[in-house]
Amino acid sequence: xxxxxxxxxxxxxxxxxxxxxxxxxxxxxxxxxxxxxxxxxxxxxxxxxxxxxxxxxxxxxxxxxxxxxxxxxxxxxxxxxxxxxxxxxxxxxxxxxxxxxxxxxxxxxxxxxxxxxxxxxxxxxxxxxxxxxxxxxxxxxxxxxxxxxxxxxxxxxxxxxxxxxxxxxxxxxxxxxxxxxxxxxxxxxxxxxxxxxxxxxxxxxxxxxxxxxxxxxxxxxxxxxxxxxxxxxxxxxxxxxxxxxxxxxxxxxxxxxxxxxxxxxxxxxxxxxxxxxxxxxxxxxxxxxxxxxxxxxxxxxxxxxxxxxxxxxxxxxxxxxxxxxxxxxxxxxxxxxxxxxxxxxxxxxxxxxxxxxxxxxxxxxxxxxxxxxxxxxxxxxxxxxxxxxxxxxxxxxxxxxxxxxxxxxxxxxxxxxxxxxxxxxxxxxxxxxxxxxxxxxxxxxxxxxxxxxxxxxxxxxxxxxxxxxxxxxxxxxxxxxxxxxxxxxxxxxxx
Amino acid sequence: xxxxxxxxxxxxxxxxxxxxxxxxxxxxxxxxxxxxxxxxxxxxxxxxxxxxxxxxxxxxxxxxxxxxxxxxxxxxxxxxxxxxxxxxxxxxxxxxxxxxxxxxxxxxxxxxxxxxxxxxxxxxxxxxxxxxxxxxxxxxxxxxxxxxxxxxxx
Amino acid sequence: xxxxxxxxxxxxxxxxxxxxxxxxxxxxxxxxxxxxxxxxxxxxxxxxxxxxxxxxxxxxxxxxxxxxxxxxxxxxxxxxxxxxxxxxxxxxxxxxxxxxxxxxxxxxxxxxxxxxxxxxxxxxxxxxxxxxxxxxxxxxxxxxxxxxxxxxxxxxxxxxxxxxxxxxxxxxxxxxxxxxxxxxxxxxxxxxxxxxxxxxxxxxxxxxxxxxxxxxxxxxxxxxxxxxxxxxxxxxxxxxxxxxxxxxxxxxxxxxxxxxxxxxxxxxxxxxxxxxxxxxxxxxxxxxxxxxxxxxxxxxxxxxxxxxxxxxxxxxxxx
Numbered sequence: 001x002x003x004x005x006x007x008x009x010x011x012x013x014x015x016x017x018x019x020x021x022x023x024x025x026x027x028x029x030x031x032x033x034x035x036x037x038x039x040x041x042x043x044x045x046x047x048x049x050x051x052x053x054x055x056x057x058x059x060x061x062x063x064x065x066x067x068x069x070x071x072x073x074x075x076x077x078x079x080x081x082x083x084x085x086x087x088x089x090x091x092x093x094x095x096x097x098x099x100x101x102x103x104x105x106x107x108x109x110x111x112x113x114x115x116x117x118x119x120x121x122x123x124x125x126x127x128x129x130x131x132x133x134x135x136x137x138x139x140x141x142x143x144x145x146x147x148x149x150x151x152x153x154x155x156x157x158x159x160x161x162x163x164x165x166x167x168x169x170x171x172x173x174x175x176x177x178x179x180x181x182x183x184x185x186x187x188x189x190x191x192x193x194x195x196x197x198x199x200x201x202x203x204x205x206x207x208x209x210x211x212x213x214x215x216x217x218x219x220x221x222x223x224x225x226x227x228x229x230x231x232x233x234x235x236x237x238x239x240x241x242x243x244x245x246x247x248x249x250x251x252x253x254x255x256x257x258x259x260x261x262x263x264x265x266x267x268x269x270x271x272x273x274x275x276x277x278x279x280x281x282x283x284x285x286x287x288x289x290x291x292x293x294x295x296x297x298x299x300x301x302x303x304x305x306x307x308x309x310x311x312x313x314x315x316x317x318x319x320x321x322x323x324x325x326x327x328x329x330x331x332x333x334x335x336x337x338x339x340x341x342x343x344x345x346x347x348x349x350x351x352x353x354x355x356x357x358x359x360x361x362x363x364x365x366x367x368x369x370x371x372x373x374x375x376x377x378x379x380x381x382x383x384x385x386x387x388x389x390x391x392x393x394x395x396x397x398x399x400x401x402x403x404x405x406x407x408x409x410x411x412x413x414x415x416x417x418x419x420x421x422x423x424x425x426x427x428x429x430x431x432x433x434x435x436x437x438x439x440x441x442x443x444x445x446x447x448x449x450x451x452x453x454x455x456x457x458x459x460x461x462x463x464x465x466x467x468x469x470x471x472x473x474x475x476x477x478x479x480x481x482x483x484x485x486x487x488x489x490x491x492x493x494x495x
Numbered sequence: 496x497x498x499x500x501x502x503x504x505x506x507x508x509x510x511x512x513x514x515x516x517x518x519x520x521x522x523x524x525x526x527x528x529x530x531x532x533x534x535x536x537x538x539x540x541x542x543x544x545x546x547x548x549x550x551x552x553x554x555x556x557x558x559x560x561x562x563x564x565x566x567x568x569x570x571x572x573x574x575x576x577x578x579x580x581x582x583x584x585x586x587x588x589x590x591x592x593x594x595x596x597x598x599x600x601x602x603x604x605x606x607x608x609x610x611x612x613x614x615x616x617x618x619x620x621x622x623x624x625x626x627x628x629x630x631x632x633x634x635x636x637x638x639x640x641x642x643x644x645x646x647x648x649x
Numbered sequence: 650x651x652x653x654x655x656x657x658x659x660x661x662x663x664x665x666x667x668x669x670x671x672x673x674x675x676x677x678x679x680x681x682x683x684x685x686x687x688x689x690x691x692x693x694x695x696x697x698x699x700x701x702x703x704x705x706x707x708x709x710x711x712x713x714x715x716x717x718x719x720x721x722x723x724x725x726x727x728x729x730x731x732x733x734x735x736x737x738x739x740x741x742x743x744x745x746x747x748x749x750x751x752x753x754x755x756x757x758x759x760x761x762x763x764x765x766x767x768x769x770x771x772x773x774x775x776x777x778x779x780x781x782x783x784x785x786x787x788x789x790x791x792x793x794x795x796x797x798x799x800x801x802x803x804x805x806x807x808x809x810x811x812x813x814x815x816x817x818x819x820x821x822x823x824x825x826x827x828x829x830x831x832x833x834x835x836x837x838x839x840x841x842x843x844x845x846x847x848x849x850x851x852x853x854x855x856x857x858x859x860x861x862x863x864x865x866x867x868x869x870x871x872x873x874x875x876x877x878x879x880x881x882x883x884x885x886x887x888x889x890x891x892x893x894x895x896x897x898x899x900x901x902x903x904x905x906x907x908x909x910x911x912x913x914x915x916x917x918x919x920x921x922x923x924x925x926x927x928x929x930x931x932x933x934x935x936x937x938x939x940x941x942x943x944x945x946x947x948x949x950x951x952x953x954x955x956x957x958x959x960x961x962x963x964x965x966x967x968x
Contacts, residue, residue, distance in 0.1 A: 032636075035631075038636070041680070042636060042638070043636075045681035045682075045710075046636055046637060049690075049693075049708070053697075140839060141839050141842045143839075143843070144840055144843055144844075144845025144846075145829060145831075145840075145845060146845075166562045166563075168553060168556050168557050168560065168562070169557070169562065171549075171553055172514065172550070172553045172554070172557060175546060175549055175550050175553060176550075178546055179521060179543070179546050179547075179550065182525075182542060182543045182546070185715075185803065186528075186530070186803065187803050187830050187832070188533055188534070188535055188539065188803060188804070188830045189530045189531075189532070189533035189534075189535075189538060189539045189804050189830075190530070190531075190749075190802075190803035190804045190805040190806065190809075190830075191528050191529060191530035191533075191539040192528075192529075192749075193525070193528050193539055193543065194521075194524055194525075194543075197751075199713060199714040199717035199720075199750075199751045200713055200714070200718055202714030202715070202717055203712065203713055203714060203715075217583070220579070220606075221579060221580070223610075224572075224575055224576060224579060224609060224610070225568055225572060225576065227610065227611070228568075228571075228572045228575065229572075268835060268836060268839060269832065269836065318835075318839070322835075322838070322839060322842075322859075322864075323838075323858055323859060324835035324836070324838055324839055328680065328682075331682045331683075332681055332682040334682070335681070335686070335687075338934075338935075338936065339690070339934075341934050343858045345858055345859065345862055347862060388610075388612075389610040389611075390606075390607040390608075390610040390611060390612035390616060390617065390620060391607070391624075393606055393607075393610055394602070394603035394604075394606045394607050394620055394621065394624055395603075395624055395628075397602065397603075397606055398599050398602070398603060398624055398625070398628050399628070401586070401587070401599065401602075402632055402640075405590070405638075405640070406632060406636070406638040407712075408712060408713070409639075409710075409711050410713075410718070411587055411588070411590050411591050414587040414590060415584065415587050418580070418583050418584055418587060421583075422580055425576075426510075428565075429564065429565050429567065430510055430564045430565075431562055431563055431564040431565065449830075449832075451537070452533075452535035452537050452542075453535065453829040453830060453831065454829075455535045455536055455537060456533075456534040456535035456797070456827055456828060456829050456830075457797040457827055457829050458827075459794050459827055460535075460536040531804070531805070531966055531967045532804070532824055532966060533804065534804060534824075534826060534827060534828040534829075534830075639709060
């Protein structure tokens, strides 16, 4: 495929009104992303009918929506880092090292670093999209149920890196996460599992409800205890920019995060949450020699941040090359194209280069805009930490309610969220990490569904899980991830 | 951080027993999942049943070695933690009935006063935040928020 | 995603026959971007373009149980709201028939109208050796396990049903199909192209573009007559000797206690709407085929569908 469409695209994206649309989209996206639990899908669902009714041309609408989508990936990290309350699904892993950094008085640095990592991930993934889209489309097609299952095996292999000082509790956490995914409609047999005749449970526990409950509610309860004991820290905001040495140390993590995130984002069956989870656990497995991950290691922040932005870019590959959405948000954007009577798919590049090209070009422009927008805003955002708790915490709790309600509009969902929050508090008091629960939840459904679909296709023969080249490569990678740290350690001791 | 290793008392092991009970209940429910048939040989029960087994084993392992845990809150602190949770559930109950503004205004003021706001500060933060977020969501993002069924009579 | 205007806001306004309800709302019982959203957008945009009402129709979302939560919500909380219509489809009727819609049956709401339809299709990948439904049927009958089927829903869903009536028609037990329940129509298309499944069960509108682009081959449309547009060259199943029809209508229902006068206002409005060119244009833009049933006609359609689906589900061993 020639790159002519892209030059057309830049000509479109660099028109002043489209630049403006991009800027507005990026800004709004950062804002909706920054609010805990409000994701890009809310922003897009709001703006799309508005843009259509106002008669905004299709390419400008796509640029606006892409800006929101990208901006939300940038914005989602802010509350993760500063408050330990993830802003959206892709930002859960960001909190693991980002929040400890903030607690050490490196909040501004963490925000800036995550902005840079997001930029690297976002920019390289658009480059990958530009150069390899058709090839990647074929890769996405190569993934059937068996391949997705083995991919999840690989993900679980990387998860062994999370086993810390209390392996039993790590495993219990992951098992609880897995168990939560079995609530609701069984996507294979159509049976309702653990729903107790309650239609609100038919779709299962939504990821965002789990995240808000586990993190926001338990965090506030723990802060209440710390205040009572007089151990509540006053956080310093710190200087604004990571040192060159830190950036150099994070470069490898960013590049690996980008690679993992991009490939996982390309696959329609997995998204930003899986991408950031796998990149974090892989990075920990590969680089965490001193056991600093989870205690404010910048690399543990850079990897998942690069990954979730790379996944956001990768998700456009199936949409543009196959006409199939790569994620929930791209599904809405696909709907946007249909609203303008434009059929997405490979012919988009030749038939409507101003749309396909404009969209891709706007991602380059959008990432630059977001970096420029975000670095100065760091100083503003970080001041959130200076607010007294009696202002900040009612805000976090109100947003927790709103985040659930705006998505599921039911008070039962709020009650479920609160109950999960109490469980999260109890788990943390008992010495559990919450990350394994989230990881088990993110990976569990994809794993079970695809294993069963693979076996349905093969009629129960396990051979299907080893048949294709992709499967074999993934099995090998899973083994490598399990064995590599041992080998690295042996080399380190023998030298 | 208090230590609960090795010689931990029975109290430190209670959570493991609770988890064991939950695992068994989960497994029992899993064995009763109703379905007509499944095109895969595993069916909808296999995965949760297996998980229940794993969880039960892990619960037993946890019972044997409880590991370190933080001390539980006592006295006034316990009252405060329980109070905050109760306030949250009350706010959820009021959410549809009294409407977003009242439920969140009360909740916000309550939480603020637990975090050592003066009564005036608590009231101001409760009212101001309820209004602020209502504006952002109902007006800005156009997400309809409940007005309160008590006032509209249904 | 489920959102609603505070339930009671609208209850205070009990409309009269001539007066429009104070607020018009279409509730899509799903996330934005899906089929229910599309159904609501059709109503919103065509009413707006045809300028038949002075105020816009607000589209809100209430995700849950493929529509079951919204169904319960309307029956339980907003049964008399004159301005509220809820998007539904033949999939809703299928769930009701299988008693998967909670405690309520098809008589619990007032069915208003269907304004468009899509049709089931059976497809194979572009490099498949099968060029007609007849060839596919023979191969399937000879060795069902060599041809795994992919659909965008669980066992008992519309996609499974389409494949099941095909299986039954060629003499294969639906239970012995190797059926992979994939995550939506998009996943069926990629699984077909990747060769992971050999037969794809889906909807015409969703698959038409890739059929035209030569990436998958639709062997039959499950409609009474050939479909216009990109699929005009695809024969119906009936033409190929198999009596398979699967109509996916898209329509609306209202609360059970909505007054006859308000119901009549809507019936009247939709009758006027469906006669306008603006409506026809919007329907086409949404990828829907003409299928208009309003008022009593539609009520009959729903009841007949539920009865037929109940029968099918029993025959297939689902109940």
